[in-house]
Amino acid sequence: MVNQSRAGRLDVRKTYKLYINGEFPRSESGRSYVARDSEGEVLARVARASRKDLREAVRAARTAEEKWAAKSGYNRGQILYRIAEMMEDRGAVFAEQLGDGGLTPARARAEVSAAVDRMVWYAGWADKFSQIYGNLNPVAGPFFNISAPEPTGVVGIIAPETPALLGLVSRLAPVIVTGNTAVVVSSESQPLPAITFSEVLESSDVPPGVINILTGFPAELAPWLADHMDVNAVDLAGAVPEVGLRVRQGAVHNVKRLVGTDGYTDLQSPYLIAAFTETKTVWHPKGL
Amino acid sequence: MSRNLPATPALEWSYAPSREASEIVELERRYGLFINGKFRAPASKKYFPTINPANEDLLAEVAEANATDVGRAVKAARDAFEDGWGEMPGKERAKYLFRIARMVQERSRELAVLETLDGGKPIKESRDVDLPLVAAHFFYYAGWADKLEYAFPGLDPEPLGVAGQVIPWNFPLMMLAWKIAPALAAGNTVVLKPAETTPLSALTFAGLASEAGLPPGVINIVTGAGATGAALVEHNDVDKIAFTGSTSVGKQIATALAGSKKRLTLELGGKAAHVIFDDAPMDQAIEGVINGIFFNQGHVCCAGSRLFVQESIHDRFVEKLKRRLSTLRVGDPLDKNTDVGAINSAEQLARISELVEAGQQEGAEMYQPDCVLPRNGFWFRPTLFTGVSQSHRIAQEEIFGPVLSILSFRTPEEAVEKANNTPYGLSAGVWTSKGSRILWMADRLKAGVVWANTYNKFDPASPFGGYKESGFGREGGRHGLLPYLKGVG
Amino acid sequence: MALAVAPDRAALLPERITNASLAGFLRSVPSTDEVGVEERVASLSTRSIKKDSKSEALRLAVRMMDLTTLEGKDTPGKVAQMSAKAVRPDPTDPSVPSVAAVCVYPAMVPYALEAVAGSSVKVASVATYFPSGQLDTKLKVTETSRVVEMGAHEIDMVIDRGAFLSGEYFRVFDEIRRVREVCGDQAHLKVILETGELGSYDQVRRASMLAMAAGADFIKTSTGKVQPAATLPVTLVMLEAIRDFYLATGVQVGMKPAGGIRTSKDAIRYLVVLNETLGSAWMTPDWFRFGASTLLNDVLMQIRWLKTGRYQSADYFTKD
Structure with a gap:
């Protein structure tokens, strides 16, 4: 390894850590793994999360859920928009990392732009989704009857391996926009964009615990996520078939909602928002 | 039952005066018309004063737009519509509106003071009600600009073209937001006439829109009184008129439009x-x-x-x-x-x-x-x-x-x-x-x-508008987009 | 035992006081809308006060303060130190007035009395099995009379929240009335509702009316041992009850928010809400108190900042 740059100054290297409850811890297990670029060169060592890290992340997500869901849609929308602002600001770093993952500079920039725009698109849904997906039901009787979507709760996300940034944003934004909180297992082969994304979140007014990002091995973490009795839904979009099967089996214990089983990694759709909601119907008499 | 609460006359407990600094506002001596992205002198060559109703001090002079000026503004709006705004992808229009929302938030205290100076409303209200709602309105409609196909399933959402908008003096900037935000989100361009007693916040807003990089001609502001409004309403190349004001003027507008294909929405008086x-x-x-x-x-x-x-x-x-x-x-x-x-x-x-x-x-x-x-x-x-x-x-x-x-x-x-x-x-x-x-x-x-169990609550997500002689059409919410789209009239 | 209620307070009460008739009385208390109350308080919180009034307001806040220590680890030494601070809050500035009272546990009353002797500062003692109130009435009355005998000037009693919430209004009413009786002319009675346990503003308003009808000289929000303690909205609801009670009976009742009021800004907001709801007649330590342990130093710092124009450091204010 070269210790000194040509200018004679030693680089200060970044330590790549997990993102749990608004903090950046190393894995409690003390483990890390090597992230490589598309040529096989070493990029960095990143934390390799353990089941206990996952347990802490779920605990943080559950604690954050009530307040996050109670915020107004307008407020959540502004926070998502702020994420987009900060992503744009870190665009060059994302593009470089995606380039390391094998994209040409032009395609890397295009993915960053698409990811920022996607975050903006979902930000706009925060105070509109229930206007499309909720409704007044014309029941036969003197009753006011309204159905409206509510967040499901804590959602586990197995992020797609690629596109490393757009895939992560595409699966995460529809989960949090309605008030769910998330535990994300990032791309195993390209974890750096997810780590940069967690640094974006840290500067975006996202309350601690709303989004937790674990780098590591999905095959190791997914079964714990699937079996966890305090996780309400899992997005499988990034899971390889064996992992997907294991998650489906584990999900049965507390009847988790399963999403992303059809393999779209960068879908943009309000129905994806709907997939992480519960519909609540309220009856009330009208009379004197 | 007619007992009153006792009082201690000796106690001095005073709040006032705790004056909001007005220096935050920098007024021009004279304002032109905002047409095609620039302030320009009116063809009419006429200006009228706008005063502070709380002390009758002159605040500034403002151009009075005549029919020629209105014609220029409409042409600028038409050109901007055809030169790209109408066909711009929704997600790009959205980003302009988000930007405007953020800039309104950044300059909210200045705009609140200006609103109070020109209109006479308490700073407490312009600061805590009007300005937050203005920013929220732009933020809300920004999010619709790229989602119109979900708002109205089965409708191929297309803008109308040029919207002529006439607003009252009671909530100058908020009425501007209620008019401009949905019109732009749907892909229209606008010519807006603020009320003659409260034109300053709209003119300041025009500068803000330029700073946001909004293409010239997308928003045009023509100032003046009833005659200016009439010229806008009667202009042949306007596709839609949106009016908020008195029921009597609303009826005059409806009469003027009786023989045209222009679309119309009216938000008129009330006696709640x-x-x-x-x-x-x-x-x-x-x-x-x-x-x-x-x-x-x-x-x-x-x-x-x-x-x-x-x-x-x-x-x-x-x-x-x-x-x-x-x-x-x-x-x-x-x-x-x-x-x-x-x-x-x-x-x-x-x-x-x-x-x-x-x-x-x-x-x-x-x-x-x-x-x-x-x-x-x-x-x-x-x-x-x-x-x-x-x-x-x-x-x-x-x-x-x-x-x-x-x-x-x-x-x-x-x-x-x-x-x-x-x-x-x-x-x-x-x-x-x-x-x-x-x-x-x-x-x-x-x-x-x-x-x-509440009153006077407003939210960009919630439609607002009247039955009977209080007008027709709704502003706010998903419903507020409909008046600016083709195929629903 | 015949119920003796002060005749002027009886105006609102049913002729025969039973649990059922008290329940009927409480049903007639107007309901409260939570959203509306909180909006009103938020709007009043934007009131800003000019500098000269602010200095006056802060001095008034000092004079209204019940400096409090209610801990298991309280000792005569701690009480003596706190009492010295109560008498002379800012040793470097003699223009700062004494606080209204010190508030302590019964066992500390003699030490507090000794420490404040010769000053205007009163001694308040909590009583009636503070803070839970989970004891039978007889023993609570005995405890109170003992504290009164010791010489306390003010009694801060707790209501039996369990009884109130399960609809035993007579028990709550009767207990307050009996405690009031042993307070006699010597001690002022403050009745703590523990609003953080009552569950809704409707219940707070009913409990306020019940306590006032039974003889409370003051109504007080909290023990300080339960969260939330005093809040502006709950204080507004109680002040509205005090106003309604005054308009119906002509009897003036005082108010004491306690717990959670830590900054000068908070204190001034309470005074604004008080002034706008009840007016100037209540703007005195005779009718309004702050129950607080850490508020005093923040108010002292603000007073000195107004005087000197320099922001202050806690290092220059005594901690007792």
């Missing part, structure tokens, strides 16, 4: 019924009534100007109301503690005074608290009338000032019958602790907005 049942949460109802009629000096089309109190609590309620009236602080709108500011213009003050006189002549009993009014400027004391009948002018006509007419009722049916007994139908209020009664009332009240 505010109904208080005997099981209402009493102290909050008092606050609701106060807010309903004295918010923005009663210059509110949805003001709760007809109060219906259930007879069993009528006297007690009126006493509480009078006591609360005496704690209202009337005066300098820039004082952060002012509750009721200046009347917007000499003309409006004359109209209020005339109707209040009519109320006294027709035999209603008037109550006004003692309060010292400033010497200069336009002012009117908060006023209650008791013993009002349905047939009195003050129960029928829109006063648009801080004047409340109090009537009584015995049964819910009677309350509904009296509440609906008006040509207007913009809004209504109901206070009761019984949920099923709220919904029963809401079903029967002929009003576009019904507030229950």
